[in-house]
Amino acid sequence: xxxxxxxxxxxxxxxxxxxxxxxxxxxxxxxxxxxxxxxxxxxxxxxxxxxxxxxxxxxxxxxxxxxxxxxxxxxxxxxxxxxxxxxxxxxxxxxxxxxxxxxxxxxxxxxxxxxxxxxxxxxxxxxxxxxxxxxxxxxxxxxxxxxxxxxxxxxxxxxxxxxxxxxxxxx
Amino acid sequence: xxxxxxxxxxxxxxxxxxxxxxxxxxxxxxxxxxxxxxxxxxxxxxxxxxxxxxxxxxxxxxxxxxxxxxxxxxxxxxxxxxxxxxxxxxxxxxxxxxxxxxxxxxxxxxxxxxxxxxxxxxxxxxxxxxxxxxxxxxxxxxxxxxxxxxxxxxxxxxxxxxxxxxxxxxxxxxxxxxxxxxxxxxxxxxxxxxxxxxxxxxxxxxxxxxxxxxxxxxxxxxxxxxxxxxxxxxxxxxxxxxxxxxxxxxxxxxxxxxxxxxxxxxxxxxxxxxxxxxxxxxxxxxxxxxxxxxxxxxxxxxxxxxxxxxxxxxxxxxxxxxxxxxxxxxxxxxxxxxxxxxxxxxxxxxxxxxxxxxxxxxxxxxxxxxxxxxxxxxxxxxxxxxxxxxxxxxxxxxxxxxxxxxxxxxxxxxxxxxxxxxxxxxxxxxxxxxxxxxxxxxxxxxxxxxxxxxxxxxxxxxxxxxxxxxxxxxxxxxxxxxxxxxxxxxxxxxxxxxxxxxxxxxxxxxxxxxxxxxxxxxxxxxxxxxxxxxxxxxxxxxxxxxxxxxxxxxxxxxxxxxxxxxxxxxxxxx
Numbered sequence: 001x002x003x004x005x006x007x008x009x010x011x012x013x014x015x016x017x018x019x020x021x022x023x024x025x026x027x028x029x030x031x032x033x034x035x036x037x038x039x040x041x042x043x044x045x046x047x048x049x050x051x052x053x054x055x056x057x058x059x060x061x062x063x064x065x066x067x068x069x070x071x072x073x074x075x076x077x078x079x080x081x082x083x084x085x086x087x088x089x090x091x092x093x094x095x096x097x098x099x100x101x102x103x104x105x106x107x108x109x110x111x112x113x114x115x116x117x118x119x120x121x122x123x124x125x126x127x128x129x130x131x132x133x134x135x136x137x138x139x140x141x142x143x144x145x146x147x148x149x150x151x152x153x154x155x156x157x158x159x160x161x162x163x164x165x166x167x168x169x170x171x
Numbered sequence: 172x173x174x175x176x177x178x179x180x181x182x183x184x185x186x187x188x189x190x191x192x193x194x195x196x197x198x199x200x201x202x203x204x205x206x207x208x209x210x211x212x213x214x215x216x217x218x219x220x221x222x223x224x225x226x227x228x229x230x231x232x233x234x235x236x237x238x239x240x241x242x243x244x245x246x247x248x249x250x251x252x253x254x255x256x257x258x259x260x261x262x263x264x265x266x267x268x269x270x271x272x273x274x275x276x277x278x279x280x281x282x283x284x285x286x287x288x289x290x291x292x293x294x295x296x297x298x299x300x301x302x303x304x305x306x307x308x309x310x311x312x313x314x315x316x317x318x319x320x321x322x323x324x325x326x327x328x329x330x331x332x333x334x335x336x337x338x339x340x341x342x343x344x345x346x347x348x349x350x351x352x353x354x355x356x357x358x359x360x361x362x363x364x365x366x367x368x369x370x371x372x373x374x375x376x377x378x379x380x381x382x383x384x385x386x387x388x389x390x391x392x393x394x395x396x397x398x399x400x401x402x403x404x405x406x407x408x409x410x411x412x413x414x415x416x417x418x419x420x421x422x423x424x425x426x427x428x429x430x431x432x433x434x435x436x437x438x439x440x441x442x443x444x445x446x447x448x449x450x451x452x453x454x455x456x457x458x459x460x461x462x463x464x465x466x467x468x469x470x471x472x473x474x475x476x477x478x479x480x481x482x483x484x485x486x487x488x489x490x491x492x493x494x495x496x497x498x499x500x501x502x503x504x505x506x507x508x509x510x511x512x513x514x515x516x517x518x519x520x521x522x523x524x525x526x527x528x529x530x531x532x533x534x535x536x537x538x539x540x541x542x543x544x545x546x547x548x549x550x551x552x553x554x555x556x557x558x559x560x561x562x563x564x565x566x567x568x569x570x571x572x573x574x575x576x577x578x579x580x581x582x583x584x585x586x587x588x589x590x591x592x593x594x595x596x597x598x599x600x601x602x603x604x605x606x607x608x609x610x611x612x613x614x615x616x617x618x619x620x621x622x623x624x625x626x627x628x629x630x631x632x633x634x635x636x637x638x639x640x641x642x643x644x645x646x647x648x649x650x651x652x653x654x655x656x657x658x659x660x661x662x663x664x665x666x667x668x669x670x671x672x673x674x675x676x677x678x679x680x681x682x683x684x685x686x687x688x689x690x691x692x693x694x695x696x697x698x699x700x701x702x703x704x705x706x707x708x709x710x711x712x713x714x715x716x717x718x719x720x721x722x723x724x725x726x727x728x729x730x731x732x733x734x735x736x737x738x739x740x741x742x743x744x745x
Binding site for chain 1: 236239343347393397711715718725727
């Protein structure tokens with residue numbers, strides 16, 4: 001088979017065309033593969049954002065104003081702070097904390113906050129027994145302090161308290 | 172001759188054979204051409220497809236993401252971005268009797284399935300549910316269930332019980348601010364509140380991506396509803412309503428009407444409470460209107476001397492009517508004393524001096540002859556005395572009778588009374604910081620300054636003393652108006668209102684608490700007037716919301732009332 005120069009030329013062009021075509025096809029496939037990865041990532045983003053919205057909504061629902069109010073009424077009994085609990089400005093703040101040096105003249109008191117009353121929080125009431133938590137002493141004396149060293153030991157320890165509560169409820 | 176014939180015949184046969192061969196060859200070539208053409212066509216189509224995939228296939232990824240995250244209905248949030256209403260993918264419980272194809276629709280039988288469902292939802296009735304399942308009609312068994320309930324129902328193992336995911340309207344705060352928000356009916360359109368007002372915006376694909384921002388503050392709304400419901404319970408009232416309004420912008424920070432309803436579940440009981448007492452019900456509000464009359468008198472130059480004394484010892488007789496006070500406060504009273512004791516007789520005289528025309532003009536400039544200005548669809552029309560006001564009409568209007576307006580009218584009027592005299596419409600949409608809301612001048616700034624002193628005096632020395640939260644400089648006026656009944660006013664059913672503003676040295680917010688038909692109880696010392704039931708509500712709400720709204724209590728600071736204080740003889744009040 002004798003190849004003339006023209007034939008060799010056209011064969012070369014054909015090979016070139018095939019190689020270019022193959023490269024083009026490979027590039028197209030690669031582009032599409034990346035695009036599907038992007039779409040997959042997008043779907044994951046959408047799913048995650050929806051999850052976030054669901055959790056956010058659940059949080060808002062569980063912590064809505066009615067729930068917070070009943071929780072406060074039942075457990076904490078917090079009240080709005082009174083005027084005496086606010087500090088007027090930096091001067092009053094400074095007057096509260098600065099110790100008087102030895103032999104120093106008495107500071108000029110422009111205004112002063114009333115000393116805070118001793119913390120007088122309402123006692124924690126157990127929702128099951130209706131008694132103050134401090135009044136609940138488990139049967140068989142006060143609970144011993146956990147002395148187990150490993151976490152597994154502490155977790156596997158059986159708490160006697162639920163049984164006491166159940167008996168209190170039966171009463 | 173014969174040979175010639177034969178050779179001719181052979182020649183003819185050869186020619187025919189050549190023809191046949193040529194035809195066959197042509198056919199073969201033609202067929203080959205078809206096949207090549209077919210392949211070329213397929214290659215061309217494949218090439219075009221590749222080119223299409225490469226060039227034109229996916230739309231820009233941003234659009235995809237945006238459309239996937241676009242809610243079915245836009246969110247509604249409060250002024251701090253706390254969601255009040257949002258589109259929520261809920262799970263429903265649907266009964267599909269055709270799920271198993273031919274034969275019985277249920278594996279375990281209707282009775283067993285109904286009993287299993289009742290174990291999950293104890294409020295369902297076994298008999299009714301059994302009949303429902305046995306009837307073989309598809310339908311919802313429950314519109315909204317929890318994921319854990321769905322899991323428990325899946326354990327029953329019935330293919331006919333399906334769990335379609337549906338976009339629901341969900342209100343995380345439950346019944347809070349229900350009258351402002353409204354609800355979404357089963358047709359997908361909003362009803363009653365801002366859901367109805369914003370319906371187009373919340374459903375349009377171009378605008379629903381961004382949430383609708385309300386002027387409400389969830390914390391303030393929660394505090395107001397909490398204290399109103401406690402006040403309503405302690406006074407055994409039929410209903411209650413209240414507002415917290417920004418005096419400079421007209422923004423409504425909280426608006427409540429009790430009893431309320433749960434927009435997540437509109438049932439028989441809830442449907443009866445949809446009526447909004449604050450914006451839709453008109454009341455003769457009584458004594459809370461007296462400061463408006465006094466302001467009109469000061470503004471028109473009728474009352475120039477706060478020390479001037481008006482006779483108050485005997486009932487006032489006008490055109491056959493008698494105007495009384497609930498008790499005798501002595502022979503005469505000046506304006507501060509008249510407000511402190513809430514004297515009808517003196518206020519009627521002041522109203523008479525102002526005159527029907529000028530008092531009417533003041534009321535019109537406060538919008539008392541129109542429905543209140545707010546976005547909500549539920550707005551009541553006032554009962555407005557028609558035509559020129561007779562002398563007795565002017566006098567009764569001056570102390571809050573003969574003219575019925577909504578409490579929202581009163582809130583906007585009080586805002587004008589304390590903010591320097593400019594009336595602005597109330598709005599439930601958040602106003603951007605720094606934006607000046609247009610309004611109209613009703614009173615001079617000097618009149619407003621005087622009224623701030625008088626209102627503060629009422630809380631310091633008068634009927635509003637139970638609202639005097641230390642350090643918050645509250646000023647306001649009580650009003651206990653008897654409701655009109657059959658042939659006159661009913662002495663036992665009253666509307667108790669306390670309209671207030673704080674802090675009086677620089678008023679920022681108007682707050683109104685109203686109780687509908689409160690009773691005298693042990694908690695209210697047997698009294699049913701506003702001084703004993705509505706004023707304490709305001710006194711408890713303000714310390715809860717003040718610091719949240721940037722009003723810090725300061726016991727060492729107050730509006731200067733030293734020029735008025737000596738005018739008050741015995742500030743004992745009612």
